Amino acid sequence: MIFLDALLQGILMGLLFALVALGLTIIFGMMDIVNFAHGEFLMIGMYTTYWTSLLLHIDPLITLPASAIVGMLLGLASYYFLVKHLLRGPIIAQLFGTFGLMLFLRYLAQFLFGIDYRIIQRGLLVGKTLTLGPFIFDWTKLSAAILSLIAFLFVYTLLHRTKLGKALRATALNKEAANYMGIKTDRMNALAWVIGGGTVGIAGGLIVNFWYVYPTVGILFVMIAFASVAMGGFGSIKGAFFAGILIGMIEMLFPMLGQAVGSDFLGPHFKFTVVYFAYFVIVVLRPQGLFGWKK
Amino acid sequence: MAFLEVTDLVKDFGGVVANNRVSFQINEGEIIGLIGPNGAGKTTLFNCIVGFHKPDSGKVIFKGKEITGFKPFMTNREGIGRTFQLTKVTTGMTVLENVMVGAFCRTDDRHLAKIEAAAILGFMGLDSVKTYHLNELPIAAQKKIGLARAIATQPELLMLDEVASGLNPKETEEMVDLLKKIRKEKEITLFLIEHVMEVVMPISQRVIVLDGGVKIAEGLPKDIVKSERVIKAYLGEKYAKGL
Amino acid sequence: MEKIRDAFDFRDFSKPEKVGFAIFTLLLLLFPWLGAGSFVKAVAIQFLLFSLFGMGWNTIGGYGGQVELGKAQYVGIGAYTVALTMVWWKIPFWASMPLGILVAIGYSFMIGYPLFRLKGHYFAIATICTSLVLQDIFINLKLVGAAKGIELPIHEHPDFLYMQFKSDTYYFYFIMALFYTAIFYMNWFRKSKLGYQLRMIKEDEEAAESLGIDARWCKIKAYSIASAFVAVGGGFMAVYNLYVDPYSVMDLDLSIKIALMAMLGGAGSMWGPIIGSGFLVPLDRFLGSWLGAQKGLIGVDFMIYAALIMVVSAYQPRGIWGIIEEFRKRES
Numbered sequence: 110m111i112f113l114d115a116l117l118q119g120i121l122m123g124l125l126f127a128l129v130a131l132g133l134t135i136i137f138g139m140m141d142i143v144n145f146a147h148g149e150f151l152m153i154g155m156y157t158t159y160w161t162s163l164l165l166h167i168d169p170l171i172t173l174p175a176s177a178i179v180g181m182l183l184g185l186a187s188y189y190f191l192v193k194h195l196l197r198g199p200i201i202a203q204l205f206g207t208f209g210l211m212l213f214l215r216y217l218a219q220f221l222f223g224i225d226y227r228i229i230q231r232g233l234l235v236g237k238t239l240t241l242g243p244f245i246f247d248w249t250k251l252s253a254a255i256l257s258l259i260a261f262l263f264v265y266t267l268l269h270r271t272k273l274g275k276a277l278r279a280t281a282l283n284k285e286a287a288n289y290m291g292i293k294t295d296r297m298n299a300l301a302w303v304i305g306g307g308t309v310g311i312a313g314g315l316i317v318n319f320w321y322v323y324p325t326v327g328i329l330f331v332m333i334a335f336a337s338v339a340m341g342g343f344g345s346i347k348g349a350f351f352a353g354i355l356i357g358m359i360e361m362l363f364p365m366l367g368q369a370v371g372s373d374f375l376g377p378h379f380k381f382t383v384v385y386f387a388y389f390v391i392v393v394l395r396p397q398g399l400f401g402w403k404k
Numbered sequence: 405m406a407f408l409e410v411t412d413l414v415k416d417f418g419g420v421v422a423n424n425r426v427s428f429q430i431n432e433g434e435i436i437g438l439i440g441p442n443g444a445g446k447t448t449l450f451n452c453i454v455g456f457h458k459p460d461s462g463k464v465i466f467k468g469k470e471i472t473g474f475k476p477f478m479t480n481r482e483g484i485g486r487t488f489q490l491t492k493v494t495t496g497m498t499v500l501e502n503v504m505v506g507a508f509c510r511t512d513d514r515h516l517a518k519i520e521a522a523a524i525l526g527f528m529g530l531d532s533v534k535t536y537h538l539n540e541l542p543i544a545a546q547k548k549i550g551l552a553r554a555i556a557t558q559p560e561l562l563m564l565d566e567v568a569s570g571l572n573p574k575e576t577e578e579m580v581d582l583l584k585k586i587r588k589e590k591e592i593t594l595f596l597i598e599h600v601m602e603v604v605m606p607i608s609q610r611v612i613v614l615d616g617g618v619k620i621a622e623g624l625p626k627d628i629v630k631s632e633r634v635i636k637a638y639l640g641e642k643y644a645k646g647l
Numbered sequence: 648m649e650k651i652r653d654a655f656d657f658r659d660f661s662k663p664e665k666v667g668f669a670i671f672t673l674l675l676l677l678f679p680w681l682g683a684g685s686f687v688k689a690v691a692i693q694f695l696l697f698s699l700f701g702m703g704w705n706t707i708g709g710y711g712g713q714v715e716l717g718k719a720q721y722v723g724i725g726a727y728t729v730a731l732t733m734v735w736w737k738i739p740f741w742a743s744m745p746l747g748i749l750v751a752i753g754y755s756f757m758i759g760y761p762l763f764r765l766k767g768h769y770f771a772i773a774t775i776c777t778s779l780v781l782q783d784i785f786i787n788l789k790l791v792g793a794a795k796g797i798e799l800p801i802h803e804h805p806d807f808l809y810m811q812f813k814s815d816t817y818y819f820y821f822i823m824a825l826f827y828t829a830i831f832y833m834n835w836f837r838k839s840k841l842g843y844q845l846r847m848i849k850e851d852e853e854a855a856e857s858l859g860i861d862a863r864w865c866k867i868k869a870y871s872i873a874s875a876f877v878a879v880g881g882g883f884m885a886v887y888n889l890y891v892d893p894y895s896v897m898d899l900d901l902s903i904k905i906a907l908m909a910m911l912g913g914a915g916s917m918w919g920p921i922i923g924s925g926f927l928v929p930l931d932r933f934l935g936s937w938l939g940a941q942k943g944l945i946g947v948d949f950m951i952y953a954a955l956i957m958v959v960s961a962y963q964p965r966g967i968w969g970i971i972e973e974f975r976k977r978e979s
Contacts, residue, residue: 143768194961200767201714202964205910208903209956216949335772382783385776392769393761454857480859494850505847508840509859557859
């Protein structure tokens with residue numbers, strides 16, 4: 110029973126991890142650049158919903174669009190002012206470029222908001238739970254998971270059923286060919302960053318309902334996102350989805366493993382370490398992840 | 405015993421069979437040309453021999469030793485050198501340093517490597533550009549440097565991927581003379597992929613023709629140019645019939 | 648014999664470089680007698696330490712072109728080996744440091760082997776992962792002091808066996824000696840076969856392979872060398888601070904700083920890491936102490952670096968040394 114409960118909780122969290130990973134995999138699929146600042150985009154999404162709901166006295170679920178918009182703008186600005194220039198340089202420059210962005214945003218947040226831990230205290234769903242048989246779910250987590258699923262479906266539809274989405278995928282597959290057909294690479298790159306920033310912004314807006322936000326919260330999530338993307342296959346949206354859920358389950362089940370084995374050392378404090386380790390193992394053993402990659 | 409023996413080589417890229425049971429032999433001291441229309445599988449064949457790709461089936465035997473599936477650095481140490489169609493233009497190392505890297509394949513001593521590299525550059529007539537960087541030199545020089553580098557590894561078989569592409573007629577002539585000189589003075593067997601017939605035909609003892617992944621002809625240059633099948637492959641049926 | 652001659656042979660550097668370096672060396676030798684305050688002395692020691700770290704990173708990251716962001720785990724290995732052997736078995740520095748180097752090299756081969764199957768971004772992230780995993784383990788392992796770390800017992804000063812001194816002057820000359828050892832080593836390295844092969848790998852790995860170079864193995868070797876360098880720095884930190892904990896010696900921030908120093912100064916060049924360190928360490932310390940004094944400005948110093956990193960990445964990825972070299976080319 111506890112096992113099943115952990116599993117279900119894991120799936121809920123996993124849906125959110127998947128949403129976080131979505132943006133990362135889209136950007137990577139488009140232009141082979143790893144956005145180290147992805148976690149910071151999430152953090153900003155979290156702060157956005159937190160502050161707007163607090164200061165405007167509105168329910169955090171309603172301020173979600175604000176996070177989405179801020180995320181999209183952040184993605185756009187990052188692309189035009191930084192990433193575009195990085196693409197011309199060597200890999201070391203690309204790595205450090207987004208790294209610099211990560212540090213900048215992190216310490217900007219520290220400067221603006223201080224190092225205190227914050228979480229949404231007041232809202233329609235805060236503190237309420239849903240009981241389904243023997244299982245108890247937090248409404249905040251449940252709604253976040255549902256909304257995340259909706260967001261996922263939205264992006265998937267956007268990418269597979271609209272003209273714009275097809276143009277995006279065409280560029281991801283073959284820049285030059287798409288270019289010849291009149292699809293401007295630059296615009297598609299920017300679009301990828303907008304979608305990437307927007308989705309992770311939304312994820313942040315959802316997560317802050319039940320997870321504390323502080324300036325360095327990004328690092329944890331970005332590593333989880335990396336692991337999801339690696340597991341699912343860099344560039345694969347389906348992969349990000351399933352891998353995210355898988356990792357959510359691992360998170361929840363790992364502490365039980367420690368208990369089952371009777372080891373004090375293998376405790377819940379390692380549940381994220383396991384993720385980092387998993388990334389390493391996956392990338393070495395099966396670099397294309399579960400669903401293949403975009404090379 | 406043949407110097408290089410390729411038997412029933414197959415390389416399948418998930419649906420596109422780039423090399424379909426290709427077989428041939430090269431004897432020591434020969435100059436062999438490999439021609440065929442674009443997409444025939446020539447570069448893939450090269451890559452399978454030197455090890456950039458692992459053949460799906462078939463054998464590659466060099467000097468009596470099976471080297472199928474050996475990695476590129478291993479085939480090099482066995483004595484096969486290779487040049488690339490496009491020499492990546494590097495900015496961090498001088499010409500001399502580039503060739504020294506090749507020389508380091510056979511020695512651990514920097515001074516020996518330097519002397520050897522300088523000697524090869526002299527042999528190729530590139531003395532004057534020793535201290536330049538690749539990005540400062542014209543294509544003809546870059547190609548020669550790629551060649552020099554490979555020669556520095558003291559290969560017994562040198563595989564050249566379109567070494568004459570991008571050269572003007574005068575440079576092409578120089579290249580042909582250079583290749584002859586390499587074969588004669590360094591005693592290296594040459595295996596060339598070429599599109600430039602002015603290079604392949606005059607110097608090759610034999611020519612192998614690939615088309616659509618299959619070897620369609622092999623023989624003396626003068627016979628190959630008259631072969632109906634070869635002409636058809638390059639120019640289409642109309643012209644083949646016309647002759 | 649050859650190797651030693653190579654290490655001391657600076658003939659292929661330009662005149663201004665040689666003169667500059669000579670003056671620099673002179674200044675360093677005289678430094679403790681120039682009447683600087685203890686804060687400045689501490690900064691100078693940090694500068695030399697980070698130069699050491701940077702030079703180590705440069706081996707694999709600069710010359711080898713493999714950007715790795717997990718050096719801190721080796722700082723930690725060096726630091727903890729020295730600290731633990733001293734606390735447990737009273738082993739002096741001169742025995743524990745070589746041991747630390749061996750452990751670092753061993754560990755680097757162990758994870759290097761799978762690690763170097765990866766390239767580019769995947770590789771960089773994987774290096775971060777291994778560092779985080781090690782750090783997490785140390786934070787939770789009571790045997791090594793967990794999050795609180797280890798304090799080294801204080802000995803009578805000056806103690807040359809355990810390298811403990813009251814005055815910073817001793818530490819200064821100590822780190823300076825390590826620094827120059829590193830310089831001579833790097834001078835040999837860049838002229839060695841491995842150095843050439845590594846540079847070729849960085850330029851064009853395919854071509855390198857076709858020239859008989861086993862790229863993966865070369866990278867692993869360079870990575871191990873880098874790890875050894877950095878472990879020595881870690882050992883120094885242990886006896887200097889008399890304290891090690893997973894946050895001060897194994898943190899991701901440390902890994903980033905190390906790589907950053909080398910990149911800013913000019914990765915792949917001999918002087919790059921030193922220039923980078925010379926620029927960033929004082930900036931870090933002085934800015935930190937000045938801004939830190941103003942309470943409202945926590946984090947601004949990092950924001951400045953971060954902005955610096957972004958600008959350099961976007962416009963001059965070859966770092967300060969890259970700028971200098973471009974200048975020289977235009978002159979000639």
